[in-house]
Amino acid sequence: MSTEDVNRPKADGTIINVSGLIKKFGEFTAVDNISFSVKRGEIFAFLGPNGAGKSTTIKMLTTLLHPTSGEITLDGHNPVIDSSAVRRSFGIVFQDPSLDDELTAWENMEFHGVLYGVEKLLRRKRIEELMKFVELWDRRDSLVKEFSGGMKRRLEIARGLLHHPKVMFLDEPTLGLDPQTRNHMWNYLKELNKSEGVTVFFTTHYMEEADRVAQRIAIIDHGKIVASGSSTELKERTGKSSLEEAFLELTGKTIREEEAGSIDHLRSMRRMWRGGGKK
Amino acid sequence: MKTIYILWLRQIKRYLRSRSRIVGSLGQPLLFLLALGYGLGSTFKAAGEGNYFTFLAPGVIGMSIIFTAIFSGIELIWDRQFGFLKETMVAPVSRLNIMVGRTLGGATVATMQGLIVFFITLFFGFRPENWALLPVLIIFMLLVALLFTALGTAIASVLEDMQGFQLIMNFLVMPLFFLSGALFPIENLPSVLTVLVGIDPLSYGIDSFRSILSGTASFGLGLDLSVLVIVTLFCLGLGSYLFSRIEV
Numbered sequence: 456m457s458t459e460d461v462n463r464p465k466a467d468g469t470i471i472n473v474s475g476l477i478k479k480f481g482e483f484t485a486v487d488n489i490s491f492s493v494k495r496g497e498i499f500a501f502l503g504p505n506g507a508g509k510s511t512t513i514k515m516l517t518t519l520l521h522p523t524s525g526e527i528t529l530d531g532h533n534p535v536i537d538s539s540a541v542r543r544s545f546g547i548v549f550q551d552p553s554l555d556d557e558l559t560a561w562e563n564m565e566f567h568g569v570l571y572g573v574e575k576l577l578r579r580k581r582i583e584e585l586m587k588f589v590e591l592w593d594r595r596d597s598l599v600k601e602f603s604g605g606m607k608r609r610l611e612i613a614r615g616l617l618h619h620p621k622v623m624f625l626d627e628p629t630l631g632l633d634p635q636t637r638n639h640m641w642n643y644l645k646e647l648n649k650s651e652g653v654t655v656f657f658t659t660h661y662m663e664e665a666d667r668v669a670q671r672i673a674i675i676d677h678g679k680i681v682a683s684g685s686s687t688e689l690k691e692r693t694g695k696s697s698l699e700e701a702f703l704e705l706t707g708k709t710i711r712e713e714e715a716g717s718i719d720h721l722r723s724m725r726r727m728w729r730g731g732g733k734k
Numbered sequence: 735m736k737t738i739y740i741l742w743l744r745q746i747k748r749y750l751r752s753r754s755r756i757v758g759s760l761g762q763p764l765l766f767l768l769a770l771g772y773g774l775g776s777t778f779k780a781a782g783e784g785n786y787f788t789f790l791a792p793g794v795i796g797m798s799i800i801f802t803a804i805f806s807g808i809e810l811i812w813d814r815q816f817g818f819l820k821e822t823m824v825a826p827v828s829r830l831n832i833m834v835g836r837t838l839g840g841a842t843v844a845t846m847q848g849l850i851v852f853f854i855t856l857f858f859g860f861r862p863e864n865w866a867l868l869p870v871l872i873i874f875m876l877l878v879a880l881l882f883t884a885l886g887t888a889i890a891s892v893l894e895d896m897q898g899f900q901l902i903m904n905f906l907v908m909p910l911f912f913l914s915g916a917l918f919p920i921e922n923l924p925s926v927l928t929v930l931v932g933i934d935p936l937s938y939g940i941d942s943f944r945s946i947l948s949g950t951a952s953f954g955l956g957l958d959l960s961v962l963v964i965v966t967l968f969c970l971g972l973g974s975y976l977f978s979r980i981e982v
Contacts, residue, residue, distance in 0.1 A: 460748045521981070553821040566740055567825075571826060
């Protein structure tokens with residue numbers, strides 16, 4: 456298995472198929488002709504430096520962005536043509552929190568369940584199960600704005616699973632979490648992957664995390680996939696002893712500068728607006 | 735339907751929970767009622783126009799509705815930047831339903847705010863001519879609220895961030911308010927001003943409030959209703975279209 460498995464035909468065993476995917480923003484090519492596939496029930500990691508095109512790819516897979524060109528199928532459906540079917544089949548934890556701060560934890564879950572058309576009795580039952588599992592049931596009536604970063608993440612994971620998705624996307628899910636929370640979260644996801652066969656697709660900056668959790672890894676840089684395979688294969692190919700070294704070997708050692716986008720400006724504005732962020 | 739309901743409910747819950755916002759947004763109408771209502775009262779009377787407070791009250795109710803409505807619409811920018819919009823955008827529901835639910839929620843909130851100001855004016859001695867017309871007043875308030883929430887949503891759909899906030903405030907919200915006849919009678923104005931007042935949709939909203947509450951109308955309820963319905967439908971259409979094109 457390597458980059459060459461890219462163009463293999465759609466087999467029953469794959470849940471995500473991407474071929475020749477390109478996304479341009481004006482002159483800038485964020486995703487440059489990438490192809491890969493993810494097997495059903497696999498834990499798949501997308502690694503890459505800042506601005507490599509990871510989030511853009513996830514946005515295209517999850518119907519939030521239209522590709523400039525190329526083909527995507529997710530569980531047999533095309534996100535551009537059949538967005539509703541695709542939306543029903545995945546759950547997602549975004550890089551930035553996407554909870555409503557002014558609602559309680561339970562209300563956020565309920566809101567999601569209604570949007571996804573989960574029938575009432577089943578919804579109530581699953582909400583309780585999931586919130587107990589992420590250990591937030593006791594805090595169900597607290598407003599989300601009172602939660603710590605780790606608690607928010609756990610709630611988002613529970614929420615993403617409420618409609619029983621076939622694929623769970625996690626964009627930098629452990630960014631800013633302490634090792635305990637990270638460990639807890641991955642144990643949960645691995646458990647779920649094993650028991651329910653949920654496919655997990657995640658991006659991360661932490662090499663040891665990808666090394667430990669992912670069955671297969673694709674390394675993306677400047678919008679292109681530069682290598683893919685299991686951690687062992689990547690280490691063998693580069694002749695390095697750790698995934699981190701292999702990663703640096705493949706993507707180079709130049710530091711990537713990211714410009715502060717409008718969202719960063721807005722964040723500081725909101726902090727001022729709310730008088731220090733917390734009330 | 736469920737989508738529309740849950741999005742509506744979300745707006746209402748957020749509103750009822752932010753008590754500081756409710757109280758805070760009453761400051762401005764109160765100031766207008768006190769400073770202008772009492773400050774200009776004797777001049778107004780001397781000019782033979784009657785009781786200024788009675789004249790002003792419907793205008794200030796309209797002011798609180800337009801401010802709350804436009805900002806409920808513009809709140810979309812926060813949702814967009816702080817992620818919650820993504821949660822709704824990846825859900826298997828139509829964008830139109832999301833937009834309609836949000837807008838109805840925002841309009842309900844703005845109407846509630848208008849009603850609060852109405853009750854405040856009662857406290858200052860304002861009395862409607864006919865209490866039986868209160869349901870009609872609420873319908874017109876909802877219509878005005880819907881119009882401006884949809885307008886706010888349309889604007890927020892094309893703005894990336896809050897940089898344009900001052901621009902909207904100074905070149906849209908303020909002119910809409912000041913040129914609506916909320917503060918002055920719109921008869922015998924210089925012709926330029928007459929034209930501006932005539933193309934400001936809020937003028938028809940304020941006129942309807944005034945004719946329901948005090949029985950004095952410049953345009954008449956029939957014209958008010960027609961203009962408000964047409965402009966509201968246009969704004970809803972525009973808002974839905976622009977909202978459907980958002981890429982997060």
